[in-house]
Structures are given as C-alpha cells and as structure tokens.
Amino acid sequence: RKEVEQDPGPFNVPEGATVAFNCTYSNSASQSFFWYRQDCRKEPKLLMSVYSSGNEDGRFTAQLNRASQYISLLIRDSKLSDSATYLCVVAYTGGFKTIFGAGTRLFVKA
Amino acid sequence: NAGVTQTPKFRVLKTGQSMTLLCAQDMNHEYMYWYRQDPGMGLRLIHYSVGEGTTAKGEVPDGYNVSRLKKQNFLLGLESAAPSQTSVYFCASSLDRGKGEQFFGPGTRLTVL
Numbered sequence: 001r002k003e004v005e006q007d008p009g010p011f012n013v014p015e016g017a018t019v020a021f022n023c024t025y026s027n028s029a030s031q032s033f034f035w036y037r038q039d040c041r042k043e044p045k046l047l048m049s050v051y052s053s054g055n056e057d058g059r060f061t062a063q064l065n066r067a068s069q070y071i072s073l074l075i076r077d078s079k080l081s082d083s084a085t086y087l088c089v090v091a092y093t094g095g096f097k098t099i100f101g102a103g104t105r106l107f108v109k110a
Numbered sequence: 111n112a113g114v115t116q117t118p119k120f121r122v123l124k125t126g127q128s129m130t131l132l133c134a135q136d137m138n139h140e141y142m143y144w145y146r147q148d149p150g151m152g153l154r155l156i157h158y159s160v161g162e163g164t165t166a167k168g169e170v171p172d173g174y175n176v177s178r179l180k181k182q183n184f185l186l187g188l189e190s191a192a193p194s195q196t197s198v199y200f201c202a203s204s205l206d207r208g209k210g211e212q213f214f215g216p217g218t219r220l221t222v223l
Contacts, residue, residue: 043214100153
C-alpha cells in the first residue's frame with residue numbers, strides 16, 4: 001500500500017463547477033500537509049498548506065481529518081486555468097521524509 | 111532572482127554512459143533535494159542535503175551519487191546509465207525541514223536508450 005494515495009482521475013468538469021479531491025495517508029505520525037499544483041510538463045508548485053482547522057484561499061478550501069487520515073481539496077467555480085495535476089503531500093517533521101502522492105488530474109472544459 | 115535552475119533541460123544517453131545534472135538555487139536555502147518523477151509513481155526522493163558538504167540517501171538512491179560542495183549547488187551524477195533511469199528529474203530546495211514549502215526547478219527530461 002502506498003503511503004499517500006490519490007484518485008488519479010482524470011476529473012473532467014465544466015467551467016463553474018465545484019470539484020473535490022481526497023487523499024489518504026497511512027502513517028499517523030504525519031505532521032504537515034500540503035497541496036501542490038503541477039501543470040503539464042512543468043515543475044510542482046505549492047498551492048496551499050493544510051491546517052488542522054481547515055483553511056481557505058479564495059476558491060480553494062483544504063480540510064484535514066486526522067482521525068480518518070485523509071485530506072481534501074475543494075475547488076469552487078472552476079476556471080479553465082485550474083486544469084492541472086494536484087499533488088497531495090505529507091511530511092514528517094520528526095524525520096526527514098516528505099511523501100508526494102502520484103497526483104489527481106483535473107480538466108476544466110468550457 | 112532565478113529561484114531554482116537546472117541544467118540540462120533534456121538529455122539522451124546510451125546505456126552505460128555517465129552524466130551530471132546541475133542544480134543551483136539563489137534563495138540561500140540550506141536544504142536541497144533530488145527527485146525523480148515517473149508516471150503513476152509520484153515524486154520519489156533520490157538524495158538530499160541538509161547543508162553544504164552534507165548529503166544523505168533518500169528512497170531510491172541506487173545508481174546515483176550527489177555532491178554539495180557549495181551551498182547553492184547540488185549535483186546529481188549517474189555513474190552508468192540504465193534504461194530504468196529514464197525519467198524526469200527535479201531538484202528542489204527549502205528553508206525548513208519538512209514543514210515548509212519546497213521550491214522546484216523546471217526539471218531535466220532524461221532518456222536512456
């Protein structure tokens with residue numbers, strides 16, 4: 001079983017739709033959580049950190065559920081420019097380990 | 111401020127050849143990393159460095175060596191390339207260890223024939 005698992009998709013949604021991605025992690029010692037965005041043939045870039053109380057950045061909302069060991073990303077009012085692969089990232093601050101999920105691909109269509 | 115740069119951007123090697131990938135960062139970060147990205151696998155850590163003169167093995171270190179002689183540079187070497195090393199290689203750097211953002215270079219696309 002992978003340490004960090006994501007639905008690979010692809011998710012095909014129309015502009016304006018709301019879409020949600022989930023990510024599960026297996027190690028309860030995980031300390032920090034992030035969502036990264038990766039455009040086609042480009043490098044990953046940080047989209048947002050995920051805090052225990054949940055957090056929002058414009059149209060993006062991230063949630064953490066430690067009891068069930070999953071994090072989620074909600075995108076509201078999808079734009080064409082949101083088309084990308086979204087990587088779930090889990091880090092362990094006690095050791096030197098950051099695990100990247102394989103990513104969920106999103107296509108937003110006009 | 112260029113961030114993280116990588117050279118070369120593309121390379122084709124024959125089995126058994128060697129090469130060095132160069133990563134440079136201008137953000138004065140202590141931590142630097144080399145990852146490879148393969149379809150369906152996510153980014154996997156090859157080697158990392160917690161400061162000038164230090165290196166450590168990551169998840170998939172076999173067949174690779176690294177050096178960090180200067181704080182701003184992190185080199186990845188392939189001693190004897192194999193087709194299994196065909197991948198996209200990303201270098202990254204960070205200020206914090208595991209808690210903060212990692213900044214990635216644009217990647218090197220390597221094909222080993």
